[in-house]
Amino acid sequence: MNREVYVIGVGMHLFTKGYVPLRDMYFTAGVDALEDAGLKFRDIGCLYNGYIGGGMMEGVGYAKDLGMTGLPVVHVENASATGSSAFREAVWAVSGGAADVAMAMGFDDMARSGMPRRKPPPGRNKAVPGFESILLPAGFFAMWAVRRMHEAGTTVETFAAIAAKNWNHARHNPMAQRRADHEITVEEVLAAPMVAYPHTAMMACASGAGAACAIVATREWAERLAGGRPLVKVVASQLQSEVYSEGHVFLGAVVGPASSTERTAQLAYEEAGLGPEDLSLVHVHDAFPIEELMYYELLGICAPGEGDRLVHDGDTAIGGRIPFSTDGGLTARGHPGGPTGLAQVWDATRQLRGEQGPFQVHDARNALVHMMGAGSVCVIHILQRG
Amino acid sequence: MPNRVPLEDGYLVFSEDGIRLLGSYSPVADVTFFPTRKRCPITEESVQTVELSREGTLHAWSFIHMPRMGSMDIDPGGGYAVGQIDLPEGVRVQTRIDGRPEDLEIGMPMRLEADVVATDEDGTEYCGFKFVPKSRPSPGSTP
Known part of the structure; x- marks a missing residue:
């Protein structure tokens, strides 16, 4: 990055299944x-709106509620990694000198997201689904899980333990969609209805609606506005699309090869000048627990095959x-689509400032946030205190 | 035999001996892709359209207890299976498969079949494809 970039403000609307x-x-x-x-909205130099559903005009229209300053407003879309991609655009706008202060906004309702509608081709008088809609994400990640069980002997109890952990983390988060009134157990997760073997409904991410926002700026702005709070610096911003690999799946694919995460993480660690051992906390695209398990290994947190022990x-x-x-995580804080990656930035920033109260990580110094976007892309940012 | 039409052009063909998937072979990279590519994404050189093998092995599977994409109803039998099939050309095909969880095992041989998704007023069948366990009798064969 050309100029240092800092996260100077984060905000959220509760993720919810209810109508707002x-x-x-x-x-x-x-x-x-x-x-x-x-800040005032008039201080924002440019705005990136991230949303998957809806249509044209939506984001730029809603921005008028915040103010009408004539600033550049752009719509960003990268499936589940939409918010992360909008954040990256804001980071690069500040880094590259296009703006001193930039805003990334994500908002969505997962219920309105879907594959693009198509008209029947010439000569067909019936609208039929295309080949690309062969598979639901639930099926794709379930196959990762079945393959993992076959190769590494992972059990369904491990998947349930990851989901239960994330449900219990969310109990203290006022912005989470799923806030259980009791400690969630492995048995409870396993007893939920099966969605896609071996994943039950309590292992599947909470799909709902919500909004999340982050403001990034130069060091000068960050220092001026810090008000005694620790600064939060963006030390890595990486986005990668797919590279062909053996056994590459193209049709009905959801996120491409798992190695995308490994490759993007390597670039992020190199950019930040640190390694997985330096991280204090991590956010990943945990749409299903198999993903979190695999990302332990693909992000280098542990050796291949050792995720279960973690x-x-x-x-x-x-x-x-x-x-x-x-x-x-996506499991229980929720995954509305557009805002999901920015909700990760919301938590990571507040963790690094020491503001998360009952779910605060002790002495958090470096936070990695990771999202996959169908199609597919992998986006990783590393935020650092100081 | 009803008139069979692929859901979309360019993915599969019906020949005298049945359904075949279409892929692209890149001679320079010596890699085959499915579905077809406009050109080789590795070398940026041209590719040749090829018909792929009808049989492969099951790399991964799951059983989905949810409605199919675009539907509100769960399939009779409580759901449907999906799988990834490795073909001898080095291609991995992600698709609907036939079978109950107890019938499916990684590494088992699988065979391509047409999957009729919708039927027109005039009887035209719109076809996708699926893989079925090879041990299952072919449609039309004598038991």
Whole structure:
């Protein structure tokens, strides 16, 4: 990056299954981030709106509720990695000098997301689904899980333990969609209805609606607005699309080869000048627990095949060696689509500032946030205190 | 025999001996892709359209207890199976498969079949494809 970039404000609207107009969620998250930063909307140099569903005009229209300053506004979309991609655009706008202060906003309702609608081709008088809609994400990740069980002897109890951990992390997060009124057990997760073998409904991510926002700026702005709080610096910003690998799946694929995460992480570690051993907490695309398990290994947190042991030793729970999904993750904080990656930034930033109260990670210094976007892309940012 | 039409052009063909998937072979990279590519994504050189093997092995599978994409109803039998099939050309095909969880095992041989997704008023069948366990009798064969 050419110029140092800092996260100076984060805001959220609760992720929820209930109905709240997206325009209201957008406004709430935006004002929350502006107040967190101590800024007026007129201070924002450019704005990147991330959303999957909806259509043209939506984001730029909602932005008028925050202010009408003439600033550049752009729509960003990268499936589940939409918010992360909008964040990256804001980071690069500041780094490259296009703006001193930039905002990334994500908002969505997963219920309205889907494959592009198509008209029947010439000569066909019936609209039929295309080949690309062969597979649901639930099926794709379930096949990762079945393959993992076959190769490494992973048990369904391990998958359930990861999900239960994330449910329990979310119990303390006021922005989480799934906040259980009791400690969630492995038995409870396993007893939930089966969605896609071996994943049950309590292992599948919470799909709902929500909004999340982050404001990034130069060091000068960050220092001026810090007000005694620790600074949060973006020390790595990486996005990769697919590279062909053996056994590459193209049709009905959801996120391409698992090696995308390994490759993107390597670039991020090199950019940040640190390694997995330096991380205090991690957020990943834990749409299903098999993903979190595999990312332990693909991010280099442990050696290949040792992820199961990490779960059983409690290493990835808050209080453990390297907590994952500290706000509940996609599993329980939720995954509305557009805002998901920015919710990770919301938690990571507040963790690094020491502001997360009952779900605070002790002495958090470096946080890695990772999202996969169908199609596919992998986005990784590393945030650092100081 | 009803008139069979692929869901979309360019993915499969019906020949006298049945359904075949279409792939692309890159002579320079010596790699085969499915579905077809406009050109080789590795070398950026041209590719040749090829018909792929009808038999492969099951690399991974799952059984989905949810409605199919675009539907609100769960299939009779409580769901449907999906799988990844490795073909001899080095291609991995992700697709619907036939079978109950107790019938499916990684490494088992699988065979390509047409999957009729919708039927028109005039009887035209819109076809996708699926793989079925090879041990299952072919449609039309004498038991």
